[in-house]
Amino acid sequence: MPNMSDVIFPDVTLTPDEITQRYPQRCLPEGAQVTRFAPSPTGFLHIGGLFTAMINYRLAKKTGGVFFIRIEDTDKKREVEGGIELITKGLEDFGIIADEGFTSTGQKGGYGPYQQSQRRDIYRVFAKKLMDEGKAYPCFMTEGELEEIRAEQEKNKQNPGIYGQYAKYRGITPDEAQKLIDEGRSFVVRLRSCGDESRRIKFKDSIRGKIEMPENIQDTVILKADGIPTYHFAHVIDDHLMGTTTVIRGDEWISSVPIHLQMFYMLGFKAPNYAHVAPIMKEENGGKRKLSKRKDPEAAVSFYREAGYPMQSVSEYLMTIASSAYEDFRRANPRADVGEFNFELRKMSQSGALFDLNKLNDVSKNTISRMTADTVYDLAADWAKEYDAGLYSLLSRDEGYSKGIFAIDRDNPKPRKDIAKWSEVRDYVAFMFDELFLRPSAELLAKYDAADAKAVLAAYAGVYDQNDSKDEWFERMKTVCDTLGFARETKAYKQSPESYKGHIGDVSTIIRAAVTGRTNTPDLYYIEQLLGYERVVGRIKEFAESL
């Protein structure tokens, strides 16, 4: 009588030991964590995937360990051309660069290959080992049979699945298997579960604490009909061989942990620590639901790039979701590198956070306010180059000029926080470029007497001096106040409003409207300095005539 594994795995010649020797124990300092991100190459970087990857990365970095990227391409149907590069490149934009495995420039590291489709032989060796030990068997059930069983179970209100009496092929003999194979029947390899429903399996999740569940009793598929492993089996083999110490993944995997733990046990492997992160949610009809790739554009990381959020801002926002202590850290260390933050898994929230655009905007404004004018220019121009060509040509026409705009009120302890995303830049800088400058309408000054406004503009145009220091400039505006009957101090006006036409604020508003076409802008002095005498006085005169 032939051996079952010879019937099923005639192609497998290597032994588990030979494989294991290729994956020596890692030499890492005490406490170093080996983590990984294991995406499918679907060509779509989900914001939740980025989040998970970031947490994996941070933990590895914090502990002096290793972070690697492994491609889980065991389902060819979902694969997309260029999907791997899109994901690795996408992560690298956020500073998440793999120590091992896939980077945008290819694979590296000594524990590969890091792509499951290239590891077929490895999985088969261990599947064979399980079969040799009676822990796995071939199952020839057809789709129709599977459906019948499911229907029967449903009718009897039993749990669905292949276990106990429903595991029809548990007792198949090698001869019977050979016969079916000769008939051309296809088969999968199932685990011969050693679980007992009445026993409970306990494990400690690094984020959620103690979890306990009934043992797995399902004869889970480990090798599909095409000989490729299922996620479960690949996970166990890969993370064992690659030396992963902490598996950080989405919490949709929690319910599979009993299967995984059982496989580690049956294979004689030590199981890693698990950490299951809560998904990022979206508000809908008053409820919450997971951000969906299909329905929600904001689920894609590319959405934020297009909207003009700097990668840095998205990172920062995600960190605030990952750890509530992060905002305090950031306040205390505005310029520090994220790496200095003491990230801890156990402080992570266990329930899914609603994605909050308000908060992202706020975080982003703060993030941008900490950038230098040069950086703001570079990033804004990069964005514009791709999404707003008109703006790009204006910004890049005179780099120094453009940087000057972004420099206004930037290098001080309380920098302005006007910009949350690059798509706002066009509006922010509009009046600095004649091409975008909107001639002010008289409406802006509706609350003022037209004759007074004209007088203010004429007086100011007469005395404006491009060479003034800021103090001189301000003093000159006050002089205009004096000569035209406006109060040079707001307080003086408030004390006796009847003795003035208005105050310094009114005068500056009139001038601001003429020069910028708006009543609210950053510091007028610096704007005028950049604009230059001709344009300042020209705009003032033009506006005065229109009143």
Next chain:
RNA sequence: GGCCCGUUGGUCAAGUGGUCUAAGACUCCGGCCUCUCACGCCGGCUACAGGGGUUCGAAUCCCCUACGGGUCACCA
């Protein structure tokens, strides 16, 4: 439906039996500062899902209910 997990203001959250008449952040609304805006500062609105226990004492521990999420594939 079975099994898991969760539930503190509109949102993110701190909180591990007394220091909780519950921190902080975002949003919103007032006010101050101020050449406008922004910044900053001050203040305000709004919360322990519900019910039972345990305890001198419960947001915190236990039980039940409700609600929300996840999972139950030859997808990951």
